[in-house]
Amino acid sequence: MKAEARSALAGYGLVAPAVLAAVAFLYIPMAVSAYWSFTDYNGVDAPQWTGLANYSDLAGSDRFHQAFTNTVVFTVVGMSVGPALGLVTALALNQKIRMVGFFRSVYFLPVTTSLVVTGTVWKMLLNENGVLNSALGLFGLPGHAWLADPGTSLLSVTAASVWQGFGFETVVFLAALQSIPKELYDAANVDGAGFWPRFRHVTLPGLRPSIVFVFVFGLIGSFQAFDQMFVMTRGGPVGSTTTLVYYLVERFQELDLGAASAVAYVLFVILAALSYAQLRASRERA
Amino acid sequence: MGRGTRLAGGGLVAVLLALAGCGGGGAGRAEGTITVWDYYGGSTPIKPVIAEFERANPKIKVKYEAYDYDTMREKYATAVGARTAPDLATLDMTWISTYAATGTLADLSKLSGGKINGEPVEGQYARGALAAMKYKGRYVTALYDFDAYALYYRRDIFKKNGIAVPGNWEQFKAAVAKLAATAPSPGKQRFQVLPDTFHFAQFLFQGGGEILNGSGKSAFAGPAGIGALTFYRDLLKSGGVYWGEDQGDTSGMPGIKDGRIAMFLNGPYMMGVLKDGAPEQKGKWAVVPAPVGVQQGSYLGGTGLSIPVTSKHKAAAWKFAQFLLRPEQQLLVAKQAGAAPATTAALNRPELTAPDPYFGGDAPFKVFLAAMTTARPFPYVKNWTDVDKAISDGVTAALLGKKAPDRALGDAAREVDGLREG
Structure with a gap:
């Protein structure tokens, strides 16, 4: 018994720092933030309880609706194109081709680069006098203000984000592809299965855990997008690239900490619900 | 999708502010170490005069911290909530409304007694500038450089x-x-x-x-x-x-x-x-x-010298602010930063009204001084x-x-x- 108690005590001692850190820097601030979301608080004066006023303001705010819609569009487009591009690239790199290592490094390189750097580079590519319009001009095609036009700004920022991030999906999918037993493909070949049946019945089931991982991780990342909008468009023009987190930061800059906390909790609930739904769906399929 | 540095929604606001402690404090004596935040960058007219100020005021030490314009805004908002704001800061005049309305800026009317370097505040600025410096009838910032088109x-x-x-x-x-x-x-x-x-x-x-x-x-x-x-x-x-x-x-x-x-x-x-x-x-x-x-x-905009309400060295900070508003220091705003000093005494100095070769021998400061008289915040x-x-x-x-x-x-x-x- 004494040895067991000592062992248990040692166990608690080992996990204590991590638990204390989580409580101090995650759970207590989360609880405080939850409280602030029901108050009018500017960081200086004492918070004034306002009940659901911050949440009802968000529900009636066109700016918040726009930020929410922009975030959804950014997520849907990005999470459709990014993983698809990553999968196609992974399938290509999984073949026996020369310089595979080089190509893997090239595709993964943007992932290691700061979003601020890639955002700046893409801003230079896409501005009205940028490289893209110059290239179009060589073919006699008219240029376009990709980032200055509210109709194309969000998709332009999304394109930059997809480019920056799809190397991550590529590497994840590639690792998963290489872990699928070769015998399964051999068996499928014996059965006379072509490319599509092999992909559908062998590759895709083998990739399922990775796909779930990529989508959960990507979804969380997409809903928290901020850096690229800050660098490329400052949330404009006309709010066309303002995301939920961008909106949150604006509230924070305005010392409207109650509203900022309410936005944070809306975001938290959305992400928790989506992540739970995805994980549950993947378990049911498994 | 991109995965750079993310601002984690709920955590961000909370973590930044959870450690908020107690602050406050009155004007006190003009002594101690004051922290100054400055967004001027490499061409700052503030940093070069600190040594001179410290020699003239041996009881005050200046801890200088430089931030770029965007960082300053983020950091100031965070610092106000966490009670870690500096004793003096250069703040864009377009930010003043928010910071004044939320009560984060010290009342300079009270602190100054209505005077800058011993002279009435009203005699040292154009009418529009004086209006820009006030919130609800009280001075909350001292215009350091001005902007009018x-x-x-x-x-x-x-x-x-x-x-x-x-x-x-x-x-x-x-x-x-x-x-x-x-x-x-x-x-x-x-x-x-x-x-x-x-x-x-x-x-x-x-x-x-x-x-x-x-x-x-x-x-x-x-x-x-x-x-x-x-x-x-x-x-x-x-x-x-x-x-x-x-x-x-x-x-x-x-x-x-x-x-x-x-x-x-x-x-x-x-x-x-x-x-x-x-x-x-x-x-x-x-x-x-x-x-x-x-x-x-x-x-009418520009840069204001503001003292956060949480400063524990308000008197010392105000002393440094007044030093920066002397004509000879104000001239550095033009010479170092290429901007327009805000006080009329500085704007009328011959150094600023002399012909400027870059502008074909014209004296552009006169144009801006005239613009300031009809500008409004x-x-x-x-x-x-x-x-x-x-x-x-x-x-x-x-x-x-x-x-x-x-x-x-x-x-x-x-x-x-x-x-x-x-």
């Missing part, structure tokens, strides 16, 4: 093409059109059109309009505002270049360097930007008063940033042809009038 134009191009320097709106439109029409290649020699509230306000004020009325409701969408925005849009159509966020910073330096921009409306800080960024264009630029509509007018309301955003989005939509000026401003007015005051 005048017209910059390429003197050599105007002369070569026989373009008359515009004095009113009609002539302005004609000059913009002729400038573009005589360009050596398409897209060159344009008037820079910035889609923001600052430039819209230039035309709004000149047209006799105002942004908010006395009760804080929108007033910019009336006939004067619609006329102003329509005129601004027409300038763009006549021969302007739209200068959106994608073009880089608002100074337009890339366009100035490559010949796209030959005329723009901006503040005195652009004198320094031009000299640093385009030394090869020395002698080619001139500055004249902005072409007049119904009346003279400009927004943006309204001091708590949610000014939301008002500003609504207006600038309306201006952008009209300039991009997405909405007619009346609809663009009408939509913005509805948004402004629907903002929750608090």
Whole structure:
């Protein structure tokens, strides 16, 4: 018994720092933030309880609706194109081709680069006098203000984000592809299965855990997008690239900490619900 | 999808502010170590004079910290909540409304006793500047440099093409059109059109309009505002270049360097930007008063020296602020940073009214000093940033042809009038 108690005590001692850190820097601030979301608080004066006023303001705010819609569009487009591009690239790199290592490094390189750097580079590519319009001009095609036009700004920022991030999906999918037993493909070949049946019945089931991982991780990342909008468009023009987190930061800059906390909790609930739904769906399929 | 540094929604606000402690404190004695936050960057006129101040005031030490403009805004907001704000900070005048309305700025009326360096505050600034420094009748900042708009134009191009320097709106439109029409290649020699509230306000004020009325409701969408925005849009159509966020910073330096921009409306800080960024264009630029509509007018902004309410060394911080407002230190604002000092004593010094070779022997500071006398600050309301955003989005939509000026401003007015005051 004494040895067991000592062992248990040692166990608690080992996990204590991590638990204390989580409580101090995650759970207590989360609880405080939850409280602030029901108050009018500017960081200086004492918070004034306002009940659901911050949440009802968000529900009636066109700016918040726009930020929410922009975030959804950014997520849907990005999470459709990014993983698809990553999968196609992974399938290509999984073949026996020369310089595979080089190509893997090239595709993964943007992932290691700061979003601020890639955002700046893409801003230079896409501005009205940028490289893209110059290239179009060589073919006699008219240029376009990709980032200055509210109709194309969000998709332009999304394109930059997809480019920056799809190397991550590529590497994840590639690792998963290489872990699928070769015998399964051999068996499928014996059965006379072509490319599509092999992909559908062998590759895709083998990739399922990775796909779930990529989508959960990507979804969380997409809903928290901020850096690229800050660098490329400052949330404009006309709010066309303002995301939920961008909106949150604006509230924070305005010392409207109650509203900022309410936005944070809306975001938290959305992400928790989506992540739970995805994980549950993947378990049911498994 | 991209996965760089993410701002984790709930955690961010909470973590930054959870450690908030107790602060406060009165003015106290003028001694101790004061922390100064400065966003001027490499050309700061503040850092070089610290040693001199410390020699003259041995009981005060200055801990200087430099931040860029954007970082300053983020950091100041965070620091106020966490009670870690500095003792003195350079704050953009457009931020003052929020910080004053939320009670984060010390009452300088009380701290100063109505005097700067022993002289009444009222005698040291122009009327518009004094208005900009007050919130609800109390001084909350001391203007350090000021911003009011005048017209910059390429003197050599105007002369070569026989373009008359515009004095009113009609002539302005004609000059913009002729400038573009005589360009050596398409897209060159344009008037820079910035889609923001600052430039819209230039035309709004000149047209006799105002942004908010006395009760804080929108007033910019009336006939004067619609006329102003329509005129601004027409300038763009006549021969302007739209200068959106994608073009880089608002100074337009890339366009100035490559010949796209030959005329723009901006503040005195652009004198320094031009000299640093385009030394090869020395002698080619001139500055004249902005072409007049119904009346003279400009927004008035700049940099204020502010003392956060949480400072524990307010008296020492105010002493340093006063030191920075002496004429000899104010001259450094022009010499070091290329901006315009705010006090009239400094602006009238011969060093600033002497001919400037970069501007063909003119004395542009005189133009800006005159502009300051009729300039006025943006309204001091708590949610000014939301008002500003609504207006600038309306201006952008009209300039991009997405909405007619009346609809663009009408939509913005509805948004402004629907903002929750608090």
